[in-house]
Structure formats: structure tokens, C-alpha cells
Amino acid sequence: MIIVIQCTDRVGLVAAISGLLAQKQFNIISMHEHVDNTANLFFMRLEVDKTIDDERIEDDLRDILPNNAIIKINPAAQKKIIVLVTKEYHCLADILVRNYFNTLGASVQCVIGNHETLQDICKRFDVPFFYVEAGNDKAEFEQQVINTIQNHDYDYLVLAKFMRILSHDFVSRFPMQIINIHHSFLPAFAGASPYRQAYERGVKLIGATAHYVTDELDEGPIIAQQIIPANHSLTVADMVKAGKEIETAVLAKALKLVFDDRVFVYKNKTVVLE
Amino acid sequence: MIIVIQCTDRVGLVAAISGLLAQKQFNIISMHEHVDNTANLFFMRLEVDKTIDDERIEDDLRDILPNNAIIKINPAAQKKIIVLVTKEYHCLADILVRNYFNTLGASVQCVIGNHETLQDICKRFDVPFFYVEAGNDKAEFEQQVINTIQNHDYDYLVLAKFMRILSHDFVSRFPMQIINIHHSFLPAFAGASPYRQAYERGVKLIGATAHYVTDELDEGPIIAQQIIPANHSLTVADMVKAGKEIETAVLAKALKLVFDDRVFVYKNKTVVLE
Amino acid sequence: MIIVIQCTDRVGLVAAISGLLAQKQFNIISMHEHVDNTANLFFMRLEVDKTIDDERIEDDLRDILPNNAIIKINPAAQKKIIVLVTKEYHCLADILVRNYFNTLGASVQCVIGNHETLQDICKRFDVPFFYVEAGNDKAEFEQQVINTIQNHDYDYLVLAKFMRILSHDFVSRFPMQIINIHHSFLPAFAGASPYRQAYERGVKLIGATAHYVTDELDEGPIIAQQIIPANHSLTVADMVKAGKEIETAVLAKALKLVFDDRVFVYKNKTVVLE
Amino acid sequence: MIIVIQCTDRVGLVAAISGLLAQKQFNIISMHEHVDNTANLFFMRLEVDKTIDDERIEDDLRDILPNNAIIKINPAAQKKIIVLVTKEYHCLADILVRNYFNTLGASVQCVIGNHETLQDICKRFDVPFFYVEAGNDKAEFEQQVINTIQNHDYDYLVLAKFMRILSHDFVSRFPMQIINIHHSFLPAFAGASPYRQAYERGVKLIGATAHYVTDELDEGPIIAQQIIPANHSLTVADMVKAGKEIETAVLAKALKLVFDDRVFVYKNKTVVLE
Known part of the structure; x- marks a missing residue:
């Protein structure tokens, strides 16, 4: 499962996201993030090894992320x-x-x-x-x-x-x-x-x-x-x-x-x- | 401040580390990590923007990391x-x-x-x-x-x-x-x-x-x-x-x-x- | 027409070859040569813009080149x-x-x-x-x-x-x-x-x-x-x-x-x- | 000795130049030439292994090259x-x-x-x-x-x-x-x-x-x-x-x-x- 996030940056985002995934026992296979300090934007791409109900994890992520977050879960494999x-x-x-x-x-x-x-x-x-x-x-x-x-x-x-x-x-x-x-x-x-x-x-x-x-x-x-x-x-x-x-x-x-x-x-x- | 960590991999390491840093109000400037799945090893390099007492953060990290963790805090700038x-x-x-x-x-x-x-x-x-x-x-x-x-x-x-x-x-x-x-x-x-x-x-x-x-x-x-x-x-x-x-x-x-x-x-x- | 030559090196080879081509009013489009001084070998590839009877030019070249010369004229285009x-x-x-x-x-x-x-x-x-x-x-x-x-x-x-x-x-x-x-x-x-x-x-x-x-x-x-x-x-x-x-x-x-x-x-x- | 030539292109230039050098028993160590067909210009750089009187060879070259030829012989090594x-x-x-x-x-x-x-x-x-x-x-x-x-x-x-x-x-x-x-x-x-x-x-x-x-x-x-x-x-x-x-x-x-x-x-x- 691939999770893609783009939102305003703030302290603790990585901790919040990785904490949520750990709590749900997702194993992070790869995690890449970038912060544009000038634009104050946060970008993240995660590969995790458990496929669960997409909407639930999206909802949970939305709870911990800034309002303007663009979240894509498991985007069309093909x-x-x-x-x-x-x-x-x-x-x-x-x-x-x-x-x-x-x-x-x-x-x-x-x-x-x-x-x-x-x-x-x-x-x-x-x-x-x-x-x-x-x-x-x-x-x-x-x-x-x-x-x-x-x-x-x-x-x-x-x-x-x-x-x-x-x-x-x-x-x-x-x-x-x-x-x-x-x-x-x-x-x-x-x-x-x-x-x-x-x-x-x-x-x-x-x-x-x-x-x-x-x-x-x-x-x-x-x-x-x-x-x-x-x-x-x-x-x-x-x-x-x-x-x-x-x-x-x-x-x-x-x-x-x-x-x-x-x-x-x-x-x-x-x-x-x- | 640069933090360098090398230890056995396990689920939740990123969450634990980034959680600790967020709790201490450290701002992560850059974070790079790698997991060698074959060797089951975790590697991380962090740049954070607050310099605090080195030994304390090392102790705190040691509490949440596997026993074999090699931790280097703020390695000699020069x-x-x-x-x-x-x-x-x-x-x-x-x-x-x-x-x-x-x-x-x-x-x-x-x-x-x-x-x-x-x-x-x-x-x-x-x-x-x-x-x-x-x-x-x-x-x-x-x-x-x-x-x-x-x-x-x-x-x-x-x-x-x-x-x-x-x-x-x-x-x-x-x-x-x-x-x-x-x-x-x-x-x-x-x-x-x-x-x-x-x-x-x-x-x-x-x-x-x-x-x-x-x-x-x-x-x-x-x-x-x-x-x-x-x-x-x-x-x-x-x-x-x-x-x-x-x-x-x-x-x-x-x-x-x-x-x-x-x-x-x-x-x-x-x-x-x- | 492409002419490819490989032979023992000696003084005057370029002059002899280019002289022969000039005499026959061939226009040299490109000429590349290399001499390996250690091995005393001469290599040349020529592109010229006139297609004439292959054997004649090969014979003429053979007259001015060392005996061991390998000459290929107009090698199979395809x-x-x-x-x-x-x-x-x-x-x-x-x-x-x-x-x-x-x-x-x-x-x-x-x-x-x-x-x-x-x-x-x-x-x-x-x-x-x-x-x-x-x-x-x-x-x-x-x-x-x-x-x-x-x-x-x-x-x-x-x-x-x-x-x-x-x-x-x-x-x-x-x-x-x-x-x-x-x-x-x-x-x-x-x-x-x-x-x-x-x-x-x-x-x-x-x-x-x-x-x-x-x-x-x-x-x-x-x-x-x-x-x-x-x-x-x-x-x-x-x-x-x-x-x-x-x-x-x-x-x-x-x-x-x-x-x-x-x-x-x-x-x-x-x-x-x- | 380095010889550098830039002039209008015409058939037989390589033959003429390399012929002159062979006649004078110069050994060509390396020769690079280029013709810009659009501009009808010929460029050549030669390294030869005999240093002789500069002006003579320049005169001899000038005799066989187009009038607009720019010739530099043995340009300041340093x-x-x-x-x-x-x-x-x-x-x-x-x-x-x-x-x-x-x-x-x-x-x-x-x-x-x-x-x-x-x-x-x-x-x-x-x-x-x-x-x-x-x-x-x-x-x-x-x-x-x-x-x-x-x-x-x-x-x-x-x-x-x-x-x-x-x-x-x-x-x-x-x-x-x-x-x-x-x-x-x-x-x-x-x-x-x-x-x-x-x-x-x-x-x-x-x-x-x-x-x-x-x-x-x-x-x-x-x-x-x-x-x-x-x-x-x-x-x-x-x-x-x-x-x-x-x-x-x-x-x-x-x-x-x-x-x-x-x-x-x-x-x-x-x-x-x-």
C-alpha cells in the first residue's frame, strides 16, 4: 500500500504519521519526506506492507493532519x-x-x-x-x-x-x-x-x-x-x-x-x- | 544538531524517535533513514534545530531503541x-x-x-x-x-x-x-x-x-x-x-x-x- | 562509400591515401585515423562521396599500403x-x-x-x-x-x-x-x-x-x-x-x-x- | 611541434598538407581535422615530432593553402x-x-x-x-x-x-x-x-x-x-x-x-x- 501526503508543514508531522502507522501495526517499507521551508509545505510518500480498509486510514490520517492535506491512499496500482x-x-x-x-x-x-x-x-x-x-x-x-x-x-x-x-x-x-x-x-x-x-x-x-x-x-x-x-x-x-x-x-x-x-x-x- | 543512529530494525522505530523529538519540541530539518531488510538493520541521520544537553537526549533515545543501538549525538562539527x-x-x-x-x-x-x-x-x-x-x-x-x-x-x-x-x-x-x-x-x-x-x-x-x-x-x-x-x-x-x-x-x-x-x-x- | 584500413604504421600513410583519393577527385566527407605507437599499427575510416568500382580503388590502395593491410571498401551497407x-x-x-x-x-x-x-x-x-x-x-x-x-x-x-x-x-x-x-x-x-x-x-x-x-x-x-x-x-x-x-x-x-x-x-x- | 590551420575547405587539402609533411620527413603523431560543410571551412590540428625552422614550414604551408588560411606553428608552449x-x-x-x-x-x-x-x-x-x-x-x-x-x-x-x-x-x-x-x-x-x-x-x-x-x-x-x-x-x-x-x-x-x-x-x- 502506498500513502501519499502533501500539506502545510508543522512540528511533529512525522511523529504523528509514523505513530498512527505503528499503532495500527503497519510496517513501513520505505518512507520519503521533504519539507520546503520557503513554502512551508510537507511532502511524504510511504510504502507499508499491510493493506487495510482505505477509507478508515484516510480518515485517521485526516484527523492528525492540517486541513489542507491532500491524501492519496493506495493510488490505482495500474x-x-x-x-x-x-x-x-x-x-x-x-x-x-x-x-x-x-x-x-x-x-x-x-x-x-x-x-x-x-x-x-x-x-x-x-x-x-x-x-x-x-x-x-x-x-x-x-x-x-x-x-x-x-x-x-x-x-x-x-x-x-x-x-x-x-x-x-x-x-x-x-x-x-x-x-x-x-x-x-x-x-x-x-x-x-x-x-x-x-x-x-x-x-x-x-x-x-x-x-x-x-x-x-x-x-x-x-x-x-x-x-x-x-x-x-x-x-x-x-x-x-x-x-x-x-x-x-x-x-x-x-x-x-x-x-x-x-x-x-x-x-x-x-x-x-x- | 546531528543525530546518527544504527540499530536492529523493528516496527515503530521512526514513530518512537520522531515522537521523542516532537515531545521535546525539536524541529526536524532533515531526516534520512534506511532499512536493510536482509540484515534487519535500521540506519537514521537527523538534523534538528535545537541544541540541548547531549547526554540527556542520548539517554532518552537509548530508552526507546534496541540494546545494540549505536547513537552519535552532535558529532564533532569539526x-x-x-x-x-x-x-x-x-x-x-x-x-x-x-x-x-x-x-x-x-x-x-x-x-x-x-x-x-x-x-x-x-x-x-x-x-x-x-x-x-x-x-x-x-x-x-x-x-x-x-x-x-x-x-x-x-x-x-x-x-x-x-x-x-x-x-x-x-x-x-x-x-x-x-x-x-x-x-x-x-x-x-x-x-x-x-x-x-x-x-x-x-x-x-x-x-x-x-x-x-x-x-x-x-x-x-x-x-x-x-x-x-x-x-x-x-x-x-x-x-x-x-x-x-x-x-x-x-x-x-x-x-x-x-x-x-x-x-x-x-x-x-x-x-x-x- | 566507406573505406576501412588497418595496417602496419609508417611515415606518409595519410599523405599516400589522401593523395590517391584527391587524384581520383574523391571528396573526403569524414576521415578518422588512429596510430597505436606501441603496436605500430595504423587504423583509418573514411567516408567519401563518390561511389566507383570497388575493386579498382582497393587495388590502388593495396599498391600504396603495407602488405599486411586489411582493406574493406563499401562494406555491406546493410x-x-x-x-x-x-x-x-x-x-x-x-x-x-x-x-x-x-x-x-x-x-x-x-x-x-x-x-x-x-x-x-x-x-x-x-x-x-x-x-x-x-x-x-x-x-x-x-x-x-x-x-x-x-x-x-x-x-x-x-x-x-x-x-x-x-x-x-x-x-x-x-x-x-x-x-x-x-x-x-x-x-x-x-x-x-x-x-x-x-x-x-x-x-x-x-x-x-x-x-x-x-x-x-x-x-x-x-x-x-x-x-x-x-x-x-x-x-x-x-x-x-x-x-x-x-x-x-x-x-x-x-x-x-x-x-x-x-x-x-x-x-x-x-x-x-x- | 603543433600546427594549427583554419581556412576555406577544398578537395585535396588533407593530401596537400600531409604530403608536404611526409616530404619533409615529419612524423605525424596526431592529426585532427574538421570540415564545416555549411560554412565551407576546414580546421586542422597536427602534432608532429620534428621541430624545424618555424617560418619555413609556415611559408611552405601558405603556398599550398587557400589565401585566407590562418596558420599557427608551434604556438607558445607556455x-x-x-x-x-x-x-x-x-x-x-x-x-x-x-x-x-x-x-x-x-x-x-x-x-x-x-x-x-x-x-x-x-x-x-x-x-x-x-x-x-x-x-x-x-x-x-x-x-x-x-x-x-x-x-x-x-x-x-x-x-x-x-x-x-x-x-x-x-x-x-x-x-x-x-x-x-x-x-x-x-x-x-x-x-x-x-x-x-x-x-x-x-x-x-x-x-x-x-x-x-x-x-x-x-x-x-x-x-x-x-x-x-x-x-x-x-x-x-x-x-x-x-x-x-x-x-x-x-x-x-x-x-x-x-x-x-x-x-x-x-x-x-x-x-x-x-
Whole structure:
């Protein structure tokens, strides 16, 4: 059983929570906590080895925690996700493989693509693929995507190299539910063609960033980042190719953290308890 | 105030400890714990923001902890160290600079060298240097080193590229008090000439390892390790040169961890709570 | 066109080779060379932008190079490989995905497994899978594998987490044609259960190594290596899980280097010109 | 002898250069070249094992190279540098130590500080320190710094955590001669307080960048960059502390590359031949 808590900090919180668990004879397998002293916020993730009635322990916790506490008990072991793609296969294929072998920590409900390129790979893994053409009318396109989404269960939408910028309206429907992989070390090179920007600037490292999507393009809370060395010998095309490897790795890592309920969001940034 | 605890694990330890601290109105600034389920051992490092009478809190903790508990309260903020060297300067100079600017987390009592090469740099930093010639009689040499050590206060001996193998007798006098930097990614390339070994084997990474010294050469508990890429273009001399950079960095990191009371030793390995 | 040369070193080789190419109006796109002064060997990889009759340029090169020169002109753009597996999917799935999207730099002729576990994923990608049961008779098992191999074209055999030790007889049939991924930073933790060994030793980094297979177990020339940080909080199972990610990445990188004709072997090590 | 060439690219350059060297019985120890096809530029760095009359070989090279060729023969084995600092010691101390042990690849002529903090460490290494107070009049301050500089020989000015922004006038006097260490992964977090910016943005990696100084703040050609992992548990002060380690390492690496004549500048970026 996993218990996740986020609330105002005060003296004695750890004692109160661990005392409650000890009293109920729960064995703590792992406990991670963080206090942001500036924001006066307390974050905790617990793994305990006894599964009891969820609501009771939640009620008991609520009695000892500040009023503003967000408590999640035993969050859905198996999250449900919908993946949005364009043409590039690397992130999607990695997700489909992990999904197929039950190591993703979530199950892929369907894939939505604004190109048909990736239909076949989905079919091979028996995952429904929905092609939604992105014509001139952005609102209509997004409405069709939303319609497709709403026909499925989902906890998160994963933008696995989905190359369309989503509108304010779209994003605000799914607060902290959309996870994107951006092909640069944000905040460097936000927006279009980050590898071309990196090439022009002559950087010696290129990166990838997985983040929650908010209204401001590439400005949402960062979940995971990684870099690889670069140098003058790489063309833009070489950077694109090399970058795919870390894009795949960073998105996989970020998804694992989110699906394991290790990521807390506040003040446009994340606490990752691992 | 830092509190460090190592004992047999049992249900309720975190609750008991944090409860005691809450009752005494200590504010927990940071708390890190680890349980080794295989060994059934519990490790904890606490930073709290109230300094009270050390013995009382130790007694109170002892009342609620298993009998075998090792408790250290407010360990000497400023550790004392003696550094042993041969000819290479890089690790020693780094230690002397940090010592001089009070960022080492320990104070260097003296330096002992089996060559005179590094005498001058010590003098420039007003750190006593003792030259002990390593002749044919190893026992005599070690006895002289021990005599020099015993004329000083020390918590740890740091082998900062000290190129002599210490005898069983020597090592057993300073259990888990000697920290060495070995110029390979242990357990690969233990013993002499690790860079030559690495070159011959054609590895694609070279490393450095900081570890406690035990009877078995290069087999003591590992504190920190790091690597850098290598390739065919590096000669042995190039590897030696490149390796010095990570040797310096790894030893500095390991010393910081040890001096901050973050390193626990058991079963010939370490728990590092950071 | 790619030109690969390995020969005894002597003054003027670069001048002679680049002079010949200039005379024929070949434009050098990239040129990488290495000299091992100890072994007195010269290695070169050239990409030039004119495709002419292969044999002529090879003859011309042979006229200006030492007698022992190994010259490969325009090596098969598309290598052919056979993959051997046991039960773990991560390396195989990565290879199958790249194969499917034509980014592997080789085409997978078939997969041979000593368990049936991975048959289905192969089927989904229309890649032939052959199950060869590993009974008590090792010689018979290997003979069956060899029979299967000989029914296909191949340049390399890739052991993608194939958990059987191959005999001297088997290995000697495919000199420098078998590529293995070993789940440790070799030469540390050769042999069985490297993650358990790493756990017991308490290392702070875990690694993976891709290498050519020779007679001596895990002692062949190393092509690529990578590590990730580890610490006390990881169980053996955690290390196994984390390790899969770098095993996949390191094998993919090594295969790309080999298929691009960037890897030269001599004295049980490699020169990798990239 | 080191030969460095930068010129317009054309077919046959490598042949012509290596032919000339072979004819003169020079043995090429290492040769690195790069062609930027977009800019049609050729870069080469050669190490050869015969030292002959510099001007002759330069003339001979000039005969076979395009008119715009920049040729440097046997550049001053020992560069001369002046270091500018404010209060932070880490980069300066590293430079002083390497200078003292003759491993810097340059000799420190003097140190100029706008605070007196680092005077003593310079004195300990017998390196002249000049204190120039930065009052309200920036022009006057810079003039005094320039006066001090002009009293010494120098090839490069190194800003080793010099916390003043230099004027256009100052910078334009020393084109591609000023090397700065910036405490972020540029172009992310240019300008003031990069660690605070990094903290606010919640990045998962922090970095350092060594670059040539040009008119535009933190926009000059990048020489070297490096990152270390960061997470929510780091305060701004923690990031500052952790960052010092990579600032020191990155500046040291960049200086080594520049002093070894491995860095070529064009189009506001660098080619680093190593």
C-alpha cells in the first residue's frame, strides 16, 4: 500500500504519521519526506506492507493532519494512459513494448495520431490507434481529439513526440494530467527546432526534458531531464538522431516516477520522492 | 544538531524517535533513514534545530531503541584529520585549499609523506609536514608513521595518493578510520598500476573509488565512485592524467560525506544517507 | 562509400591515401585515423562521396599500403544479423523495433531462443523465431543452434541476454562475429549474477558492457560500456531492473558502431573511430 | 611541434598538407581535422615530432593553402594569463595549484581582484595580486584594470568568478582573449543569479559553461560545459555549493583545451579538436 501526503508543514508531522502507522501495526517499507521551508509545505510518500480498509486510514490520517492535506491512499496500482503522437516512433515504441510486457506501470488505452505513420506499430501490439487529421481548424482538431479521449478511461495523456501546440482550452481540461517530452534541456531552447537552436548556439551538451504541460509553452513543472555530450562534429541531423535516445530514456523515467506516485507538483515545480 | 543512529530494525522505530523529538519540541530539518531488510538493520541521520544537553537526549533515545543501538549525538562539527601522501599533489592540494578556506568540514592536523616532494605546498599553507623515509624495514617505517600520528589529534587518516601498502598491524589500529582513494572503478583493477591494467584491457571508462581501508587490499567498504569516458586514443600516461581529475573529485566527495556523518558501515559496505 | 584500413604504421600513410583519393577527385566527407605507437599499427575510416568500382580503388590502395593491410571498401551497407535470446525482452525488443523502422543498420534474419518466452514478440514483428531447447547435452544444443544459424545469412550473431555459456567449439566458428551484452562494468563482476556481486560488494555505480565473445568468458574485446549511479537503497532486484535500461542502451550503441564499420579489433581490444 | 590551420575547405587539402609533411620527413603523431560543410571551412590540428625552422614550414604551408588560411606553428608552449577574480576562491585556487605544479599549460602573470579577499592565497603562491576597487565609476575601474593588464605579458584573461559585467569597450580590446566561467548550462539562465533561476524553475540538472567573452552577456562561443544532477532537496545555497565543483572542473577543462591550441572560433561557436 502506498500513502501519499502533501500539506502545510508543522512540528511533529512525522511523529504523528509514523505513530498512527505503528499503532495500527503497519510496517513501513520505505518512507520519503521533504519539507520546503520557503513554502512551508510537507511532502511524504510511504510504502507499508499491510493493506487495510482505505477509507478508515484516510480518515485517521485526516484527523492528525492540517486541513489542507491532500491524501492519496493506495493510488490505482495500474494507471491508464492515452498516448498522442505525430510521426516519430521512438518514444511510442518504447511505451508500447513496456506496455506489452507489463513493465510500464500503466496500461495504454489507445494512441491518437495526427498522422497515420504509427498506426501499424500500434496494430502489431493490439493497441487501438485513432487518426485525427490536423487540418486548418485547430479548434475542430482539438475537439475531435477530446472526443476520442473521452471515449476512454485515462489518468494521464502522454505526448510522445506530439508535434502540435495545444491550446489553452485543451490544456486547462487536463490539469497536471498531460506529460510531454521536449527535445532540449529546458529552459534552454524552448519552442520549435531545439536541435537547430542548439546547433546554431554551439552547445557542448544536448538534452531532453519531460514535464507537465501547462498554458505556457514548455514552461510546465519539470519531472526529469538528461543530457548527452555534443560537439562541433554533429550536424543538426546527427543531434536529432542522438537526441532520440535520451528523449526515449527521459520520458520512460518520468512516466515511471509519475505512475509510481513519486511526483508532487507545487509552484510550477516538482518534488520527486525516490 | 546531528543525530546518527544504527540499530536492529523493528516496527515503530521512526514513530518512537520522531515522537521523542516532537515531545521535546525539536524541529526536524532533515531526516534520512534506511532499512536493510536482509540484515534487519535500521540506519537514521537527523538534523534538528535545537541544541540541548547531549547526554540527556542520548539517554532518552537509548530508552526507546534496541540494546545494540549505536547513537552519535552532535558529532564533532569539526573533524580532525591526518593526511598521508607520496609524490602526487592533486588530492593533497585540493584538501589543503579546502582546509585553508574552511570548507573541508575537517581540519588538517598534519601531513605525513614518504617523499619530501609535497613539503613545500604544506609549508605554504602553514600545515606541518613530516617526512618519514620508507626504507627496507616496513615495520620500522610504519612505527615511525604511527609515532607521528600519535603526536596529533585525529578522527581520520586520509591516504591522498599514499602509494605504500599498509600492514595488517597498521590497519587494525585504525578500524574504519583510514580512507583511501584508489585510481580505478573497484573491484575492477585492484592492486598496482590500475591505469595500465585498464589500458591493456581496453576499457571504455576509467574510474576512481574512495573507500575505507581494511586488511584486504582495495577490498574495504566503498564510499564513493565515479567514472569518465576513455577510448583507444588514450595512452597509459593520458589515463593517469585524466584520472587525477576524478581521483580528486571522488576523494573530496567521500570526505565530505564522512565528515558530515552521512556514512554508515556494515557487512563491508556503506549506507550513505544524503 | 566507406573505406576501412588497418595496417602496419609508417611515415606518409595519410599523405599516400589522401593523395590517391584527391587524384581520383574523391571528396573526403569524414576521415578518422588512429596510430597505436606501441603496436605500430595504423587504423583509418573514411567516408567519401563518390561511389566507383570497388575493386579498382582497393587495388590502388593495396599498391600504396603495407602488405599486411586489411582493406574493406563499401562494406555491406546493410549487415545481416541473427539474435540469440533467453527470456528477457528488453534488448531484443529494442533491436526488433529498430529493425522494423529501418534504423538498426542491419536486418534481423531470425531470432533463436532457448526458451519460448520471446516467440510472440518476434511474431508480431514478422521475424522468424526458432526455439532450441537447451537440454542436458550441451554439444547437441549448440549443434542445433549452429544448424539454425547456417540456414540463414549473417554477418554477426548478437547475444541479447542469451544466458548460456557457449563452448570453445562454438565460439571459434564465429571469430569476432559474436557480440554479447554483459550486465556489469567489465572486468568487474564477470561471470554469473553480476548484480548480486555488485550488491554484495556495495558498489556505487552499476554498469553494462558490450563486447566481442572470445574463448575466455567475458574477456573479449570491449566495444562500449556505460554506468548508472547505484546506492545502498537498491536491492538486487532493483539493480536488475535499473540495469536493463543501460544494457539496452549499451548494446544498441555497440551494434550501431559495429554496423557502421567503426570498430577495429587487435590485441584483445578495440579501436572505435567515431 | 603543433600546427594549427583554419581556412576555406577544398578537395585535396588533407593530401596537400600531409604530403608536404611526409616530404619533409615529419612524423605525424596526431592529426585532427574538421570540415564545416555549411560554412565551407576546414580546421586542422597536427602534432608532429620534428621541430624545424618555424617560418619555413609556415611559408611552405601558405603556398599550398587557400589565401585566407590562418596558420599557427608551434604556438607558445607556455601561454601567459592574467586572472580576474572577485571573492570566490574555488576556480582561482585550482588555477594557482596547477600553475604552481606546472600542469596548467600556462603561467599566471598576476591576479586582479575587485575585492581583497583572495590576496592572501595569491601571496602564498608568490603570484602578484592587484586590488582594484570597483567604485561607482565603471569606466575608471575598467581603465585601472586595463592599466594593470598592460603592465604584464598575457595571451588570455581568465575571469575566474569575476562578478562584474565588462563594458563593450573593455571586451573589444581583447577579442577572443577573455575566457569566462558562467555558473549555468548556457543558454539557460544567462545573467545574474543563475542558481536562483534554476531553483525557481525546478530544473533537475545544474550546469556550468566556460566561454569566450563577447559583447553580448553570456552569449560568446562556448568552449566546455558540464552538468550535475539536482533535485527538490537542494536549496539555492546547496546549488551554489554543488555548482562550485563543476565550475572549477569546467573552467580547468576549457583552459586546458585553449592552452593546448585545440579550440577554433567561428560564427560565434567553437570547434574543439581533441
